[in-house]
Amino acid sequence: MSTRTADEAKQRHREILETAARLICARGYEATSIQDIADACGLTKAGLYHHIESKEHLLLEIMNYGMDVFEEQVLSQVESIADPVERLRACMEKNILLVTRGWSKEVTIILHEHATLQGRARNQIDARKKKYVRFLEKTITEATKAGKARAVNPTVAAFAFLGMVLWIYKWYRKDGAIADTAIARGMVDLFLHGLVPVEAR
Amino acid sequence: MSTRTADEAKQRHREILETAARLICARGYEATSIQDIADACGLTKAGLYHHIESKEHLLLEIMNYGMDVFEEQVLSQVESIADPVERLRACMEKNILLVTRGWSKEVTIILHEHATLQGRARNQIDARKKKYVRFLEKTITEATKAGKARAVNPTVAAFAFLGMVLWIYKWYRKDGAIADTAIARGMVDLFLHGLVPVEAR
DNA sequence: CCAGCCCTACCGACCGGTAGGTCGTTGCAT
DNA sequence: ATGCAACGACCTACCGGTCGGTAGGGCTGG
Numbered sequence A, B: 001m002s003t004r005t006a007d008e009a010k011q012r013h014r015e016i017l018e019t020a021a022r023l024i025c026a027r028g029y030e031a032t033s034i035q036d037i038a039d040a041c042g043l044t045k046a047g048l049y050h051h052i053e054s055k056e057h058l059l060l061e062i063m064n065y066g067m068d069v070f071e072e073q074v075l076s077q078v079e080s081i082a083d084p085v086e087r088l089r090a091c092m093e094k095n096i097l098l099v100t101r102g103w104s105k106e107v108t109i110i111l112h113e114h115a116t117l118q119g120r121a122r123n124q125i126d127a128r129k130k131k132y133v134r135f136l137e138k139t140i141t142e143a144t145k146a147g148k149a150r151a152v153n154p155t156v157a158a159f160a161f162l163g164m165v166l167w168i169y170k171w172y173r174k175d176g177a178i179a180d181t182a183i184a185r186g187m188v189d190l191f192l193h194g195l196v197p198v199e200a201r
Numbered sequence C: 001c002c003a004g005c006c007c008t009a010c011c012g013a014c015c016g017g018t019a020g021g022t023c024g025t026t027g028c029a030t
Numbered sequence D: 001a002t003g004c005a006a007c008g009a010c011c012t013a014c015c016g017g018t019c020g021g022t023a024g025g026g027c028t029g030g
Helices: A002-027 A034-041 A045-049 A055-078 A084-100 A107-112 A119-145 A156-165 A178-194 B002-027 B034-041 B044-048 B054-078 B083-099 B106-110 B119-145 B154-166 B180-193
Strands: none
Touching: A002 A034, A002 A055, A002 A107, A002 B054, A034 A045, A045 B180, A055 A107, A055 A119, A084 A107, A084 A119, A084 A156, A084 A178, A084 B180, A119 A156, A119 A178, A156 A178, A156 B154, A156 B180, A178 B154, B002 B034, B002 B054, B034 B044, B054 B083, B054 B106, B054 B119, B083 B106, B083 B119, B083 B154, B154 B180
8 A cells, every 4th residue: 555655654754853853952953963863763874865855954844843743732732721811821831841841852952943944944933933922922912901911011921931931941850859840830820920929019 | 561462362362252252153153163263363273273272162261251241240230239139130130131232142152052062161161050040049039038029939930030031042133123121121020020910810 | 782582373284084965776575 | 677765985075173384573692
């Protein structure tokens, strides 16, 4: 059956993406050579090039796959939540766990290699990222209109949200003192309620 | 006078650090070659190596200089402020402006190349960073004890602070819609008071 | 006052190694 | 027998780094 072999080819392709992502996530894009990736795949360089178009296009594929995972595990899980504040809370929690649990090295690569791609490829990934920012801005605006959020600049608030969440990849260690669930709870609490108690304002 | 020529040598050294920092900030450490840096300095590669020890040590010097600038322009300016909340406010504001105004490309390099250095050099820079985290944690704890901050996990709150502030290097553009002073004001407000208004809790 | 020296800053040429990428060929499963 | 997956060999360009050498300004002794 041709579909059978086609599926197997796709499977192999995904394996290669994942292996490459593992290396690039650990060492960085520029510091990871095609030879390294080929070795890790059990292929020669020429053999690897049978599956990929170029190193840059490989990175683009990895990032697009990472955005797929993010949209499936975070965005699509929360966008139907009616209450905007509850939507933000769930979104932050799911996004934090996506970063801390290393299911998707591709997501970390998206975060770190934010300026590595150039030209059309860069624009394409940036557009997918921007959709997330717009989603946050709109949710914050909606919350404000409903009297459930203060009248903050929605762009600043969206990037405050993103900073708290996405910076985590730089410092979080699985074997650290704080559990990722505690981080998620703490960050949500701080984002929604702030540091200063009501009675001290 | 021998001090005169020694000063001139130091000056030249700093020029080279700054030129190298400009390139590395724009293209990334791995993507910037020694040849690129030598060209930008108006030197040959061999000539450049008269001034630097190795590419890795050059990066270490750049990062240490960046930490010097940070400590001078942020930490030392705020650590004498008596009120802990006021200290956090001033610290966040100064740190944000340090990131947005590109005075110090070295600071951006410290933020982006967080895993590039290895071994002793890595440990040295990490130790200087950790001092900042400890300072924030202590200030937050102090505020909590004074009843001026809620009883949050100080580590989580410190990294929330840092995420909001340091993530900015990834998205801020000088010619963007939001002024950096507005970002600083908005971020401080969000960190201290949260998104949700008191009456909606 | 100046000849000689020395040191700093710098250069051209070169090192072994590796980068990303290509080519023609081959083994194997259908 | 056909077509895909994979191979070894190879390409050019460049990597970080080193070598012996030199131009020239400042300091010294006579």
